[in-house]
Amino acid sequence: MPPRVTCYGGVGEIGGNKFILEDEGVKVVLDFGTGFSEGSDYYDSSISPRGVNGAGDLFEFDLLPQLPGLYAEESLQNTHLRYTEPEYDAVVLSHYHSDHTGRIGFVDGKIPVYCGETTSLIHDAYSDSTGSPLDGHPIMRFRTGDKFRIGPMEFHPIHVDHSIPGAYGFVIHTSGGTIAYTGDFRFHGPAGSMTRDFVDAAKLEKPRLLLTEGTRVSPEDEASNMSETAVRTEALKMVLGTKSLVFSTFRGNDVDRVNTFFDACRASGRRLVVSMKVAVLLEKLRADKRLRVPRVGRDVDVYLRRKKTGKFDDSDYYTWERPFIAKGLTAEDIRKMQGKVFLHLEAWNFPELIDIKPDRGGTYIHAATEAFNEEGEKEETLIRNWVEHVGFRYAQLHASGHALGREVGELVGQISARKVVPVHTEHPELFKRFDRTGGWRLDPPVKGKAISLAP
Ligand SMILES: [Zn+2]
Numbered sequence: 001m002p003p004r005v006t007c008y009g010g011v012g013e014i015g016g017n018k019f020i021l022e023d024e025g026v027k028v029v030l031d032f033g034t035g036f037s038e039g040s041d042y043y044d045s046s047i048s049p050r051g052v053n054g055a056g057d058l059f060e061f062d063l064l065p066q067l068p069g070l071y072a073e074e075s076l077q078n079t080h081l082r083y084t085e086p087e088y089d090a091v092v093l094s095h096y097h098s099d100h101t102g103r104i105g106f107v108d109g110k111i112p113v114y115c116g117e118t119t120s121l122i123h124d125a126y127s128d129s130t131g132s133p134l135d136g137h138p139i140m141r142f143r144t145g146d147k148f149r150i151g152p153m154e155f156h157p158i159h160v161d162h163s164i165p166g167a168y169g170f171v172i173h174t175s176g177g178t179i180a181y182t183g184d185f186r187f188h189g190p191a192g193s194m195t196r197d198f199v200d201a202a203k204l205e206k207p208r209l210l211l212t213e214g215t216r217v218s219p220e221d222e223a224s225n226m227s228e229t230a231v232r233t234e235a236l237k238m239v240l241g242t243k244s245l246v247f248s249t250f251r252g253n254d255v256d257r258v259n260t261f262f263d264a265c266r267a268s269g270r271r272l273v274v275s276m277k278v279a280v281l282l283e284k285l286r287a288d289k290r291l292r293v294p295r296v297g298r299d300v301d302v303y304l305r306r307k308k309t310g311k312f313d314d315s316d317y318y319t320w321e322r323p324f325i326a327k328g329l330t331a332e333d334i335r336k337m338q339g340k341v342f343l344h345l346e347a348w349n350f351p352e353l354i355d356i357k358p359d360r361g362g363t364y365i366h367a368a369t370e371a372f373n374e375e376g377e378k379e380e381t382l383i384r385n386w387v388e389h390v391g392f393r394y395a396q397l398h399a400s401g402h403a404l405g406r407e408v409g410e411l412v413g414q415i416s417a418r419k420v421v422p423v424h425t426e427h428p429e430l431f432k433r434f435d436r437t438g439g440w441r442l443d444p445p446v447k448g449k450a451i452s453l454a455p
């Protein structure tokens, strides 16, 4: 049988990538994440799948493929799928975003996870703090330029630029031709040339099949991008124009964004203050000499939340949090130095503002994607209410982690694979518009239906 790819997630949706590659009886899982709106007809922030029921609460609504030999024994305890020894040889991971990693926690811990060296540092940081879906799996690390073999398949990981460090695309040689998989990518980020490296490498191999993301391929294509440099320029203007506190919501594992705000702070004489979870991550990532990462304690400070007794006792905190207690800044500290602080505050931490009691007239920067679904809109309303309550101005400032629709089209044209399978997009059918020469066949994926590499 010729090699084949089956998509179980990332089909007509943004995120949730779950692909199975099969070649000569060897099976590899390529990303295994949680979709952003996956299961939203049944689950949301108020009704969630029960941890105690393993994969059962997801199988119920077909949110996880029921594949024998993939899951851990504990995941299957209350399901009709019987546990068998692993039939899968590896999970290969493009990058550490939950829409690519989120379901790995259900997978049999005997199956190794292949990931980039930086991804393994991010995994270590989460593993040490709040837990990681990769916990319990043997980890096999790679860098650009490495090659690794899983049965008849040879994987060439090539870095791409994205909104988290350590993101990769892959060129995969199988017994029946080459597959290219982009992972998530952008060209307008600080390391856009890395994505170009991937395109160049993929193009040379004349792939039979291209699995490409298309997050921003949509009927109303945006014409331009805000770059990370523009975010820094705008942020600096806002910070310089604010006398009291500046606080912002952004993804703490987006190291480019951390650097952007760190730079704006340095240029304006403010201190960047992050959560303990982000502090752990920054400390781990300093081991990667190729990354620029601000130093905790010297470049950035850590916010110390009140917990349990409310008296900042060691015993109120987890072991991983304790090293930050002595030097942490409390709500009172932040209030005293509010004109000199830029505080990273996730929405679920907004009640801290009640303790901080900032003076009116500060600035809030929403440095994340704008709401794209009902739940997001609900959260945005809550955020706006809080910002209004403290009398701050609301600003939206964000550089996307994904390429523009037209740039995706250019990538497809340049790589010029025989079959194009659009994933991680709500509009796979729109890829038709990129085919100007009729040189390739569009193969929009169908959940659970294998796509053969045969010509
Ligand atoms: Zn993604």
Ligand SMILES: [Zn+2]
Residues within 6 Å of the ligand: 095, 097, 162, 184, 401
């Ligand atoms: Zn991503």
